[in-house]
Amino acid sequence: MSLQPLDSLPKNPLKIKRALLSVSDKTGIVELAQQLHQSDVEIISTGGTAQKIREAGIPATDVSDVTGFKECLDGRVKTLHPIIHGGILGRTSHQPDVDEMDKLDIKPIELVVVNLYPFEETIADPDCTPALATENIDIGGPTMIRAAAKNFAHVCVLTSPNQYQAFTQQLEEKNEISFKNRQKWAKTAFNHTAHYDAAIANYFNDLHKSDEELPQQLNISLPKSQPLRYGENPHQKAAVYGNQKEFIDCFHGKQLSYNNFTDVDAALNLIADFQNDKPTCAIFKHTVPCGVAFSDKLDKAWDKAFATDTMSPFGGIVVVNKELDIDTAQKIDEIFTEIIIAPSYSKEALELLQQKKNRRLIRIKKLPNTVQDLQFRSIFGGALSQEADGKTISSEELKTVTEREPTEQEIEDLLFSWKVVKHVKSNAIVYARDGQTIGIGTGQTSRVEASEIAIAKAKQEGLSLEDTVIASDAFFPFADGVEAAAQAGAACVIQPGGSIRDEEVIEAADKLGLAMVFTGNRHFRH
Structure with a gap:
């Protein structure tokens, strides 16, 4: 294979003589074809795109007439042919390519306008079946896009109607397309096909996912939503991605x-x-x-x-x-x-x-789906991924482990405080009463210190801690945490349980007359 380093790529403006148009989203395609026709560009097209162009009175040659091979397999094979891909990949500045194209009667294609089957829109429909999703996987489209993007030194590739105006404006003004724009649109094209492939891969990952394992390959493809002035601090560049x-x-x-x-x-x-x-x-x-x-x-x-x-x-x-x-x-x-x-x-x-x-x-407009979503966090050399903490608990799932049972009002407050503590940084302590947080302690290296901060904040605000419930995002490793809570005025405790000293903690609660329930799950937030 003969390689051309990037520095040796011809950076000359490109005159468009032949264009291949094959789009799923036909927004603006007639206007683009009209401008190409006015600029004496020969238009090659396929299926519905060709029909729409001809209905507007613009001449278009079918790909099958160029290749001498009719579409087959219910339209699955249209453009996958050496006459088409040779025309896209041929380096017209490289004489051996020109000689071979002449020998094979392959004519260059300087413009490729392609967008892809609406795969993501299709799978977004809850009634979508795997068969329907599979039929909406585009094969010829990504192949043409990648071929044109690879050969951006000799070919211009457009993958979105949003690019048509800038293209036609330059075509009208200069009758040629700059190297800079071709390189920019090639970058967009590769990002476009990468996103498309990631969506397909993630669909099949979800389709065949194991209840015990996360996907073997992490495919994250998010378009830039908007640039941000800066990140956490002014010296950090930042942007937000996604929807x-x-x-x-x-x-x-x-x-x-x-x-x-x-x-x-x-x-x-x-x-x-x-x-x-x-x-x-x-x-x-x-x-x-x-x-x-x-x-x-x-x-x-x-x-x-x-x-x-x-x-x-x-x-x-x-x-x-x-x-x-x-x-x-x-x-x-x-x-x-x-x-x-x-x-x-x-x-x-x-x-x-x-x-x-x-x-x-x-x-x-819509709340996060805390049951199904995956979370990601960048670390050295890669990322961590986990299921979102969507765990909730009902009163029937609470396990009372002390001699005293909680009252109905205490149960309501226990469930309330348990929901709140889930969203507080570890070590996390929440005191609550009558549907109100009374004191919140967050992000301490010691659970007792977190409790002390919660108590101090409540006292600072003049709030009484008498008859409160206390929620702890993880188990109390020692009895001292429960003893401090009782001394502050708490009457009831909710915690995951699971410490090797659970019996010691329960015994302390019984001596102090506290009710204590175990949830069986924790809510760490590091």
């Missing part, structure tokens, strides 16, 4: 920053666990809840959540699970809040909240 607009609509205020996105992600994951509960409000700071509560009315839930910690919410994030009404909006508006997130807003609430231009307002 965030499917989940949220930031309809008022400045563009979300890197840190905003991480905060919003934490808030959405917590509120997803409360989406079917009573009116619930959570206040976040630096991805950690500093107050969570529910009540019969949303403004009361705000009062209770804010009372947990009246200092941290300044510049924080508020998320609710019901429509944000004017009464709640007026209370939130009393402090500086950077982001407010709700499924909807009343007209009066919007009129009030939109008066501050820098405040970001977000409408929830």
Whole structure:
């Protein structure tokens, strides 16, 4: 194989004489074909694309007339032919290629316009079968795209209707296409086919997934959603990738920053666990809840959540699970809040909240699926992946391990605190009572220290810890944690259990008159 180093590639502008058009998405294809025809470009096409072009009165030659071989296998084989791929891959600046193309009667193709079968749209339909998904795997399209992109020094490749305007503008003005644009569109083409192949691979990974194993190959392909001003700090470049607009609509205020996105992600994951509960409000700071509560009315839930910690919410994030009404909006508006997130807003609430231009307002369109989603985290040399922590628990699953059984009200508070502690950084401790967080301790190297911080915050806010429940995201390794909780006023404990000293911890709870339940699962958040 004769190789040409990148530095030796011809960088001359390219005159378009022959073009191959074969698209699934026919947006703008007639207008593009019209411009090509006006520029005396010969158009080669296939199937429905050729029909649409001809219906507009534009001449187009069928690929089968060029190859002398009719489409076959129900249209599966159309363009996979040496006459086509030789025309795309031939290096017209390389004399041996030119000589061979002349010998084989292969004419160059300088423009390839191809987009692919709608595989992702097809599998998004819940009624899609594996047979239908398989039929929507494009073979000829990616082959032509990759061939044209590889030979970008001699061929221009377009893979999206969004590129047509820039192409036709340059064709009209200069009657040729620059090397710079061809290289740029080749880059887009390779990213396009890589994304397409990743979607197919992930579909088959899901189709044949094992209940015990994650996929052998991690295929992540996400288009850039938007560039960001910077990352966690101003000296770090950053961007956001994926389909965030499917989940949220930031309809008022400045563009979300890197840190905003991480905060919003934490808030959405917590509120997803409360989406079917009573009116619930959570206040976040630096991805950690500093107050969570529910009540019969949303403004009361705000009062209770804010009372947990009246200092941290300044510049924080508020998320609710019901429509944000004017009464709640007026209370939130009393402090500086950077982001407010709700499924909807009343007209009066919007009129009030939109008066501050820098405040970001977000409408929830869809909540994360915390049961099926996989999570990823970059590490040295690669990444970690795990299933999202979608584990929930019901009152029937609680295992009482002490002599005293919890009351009905305590059970409600135990379940509430267990939902909250799941979203607090480890080591995590949450004191709660009557659907309200009373004290939250987060991110400490010692579980006792986390409890001490939660107690100190509650006392600082003048909140009583009497008859609270305490939730611990992991087991108490020693009895001292339970003893400290009882001394603070807690009457009931929820924890995973599983320590080699469980009996010692249970014995201490019995001596102190506490009720204790085990969940059988933990909620570490490192």
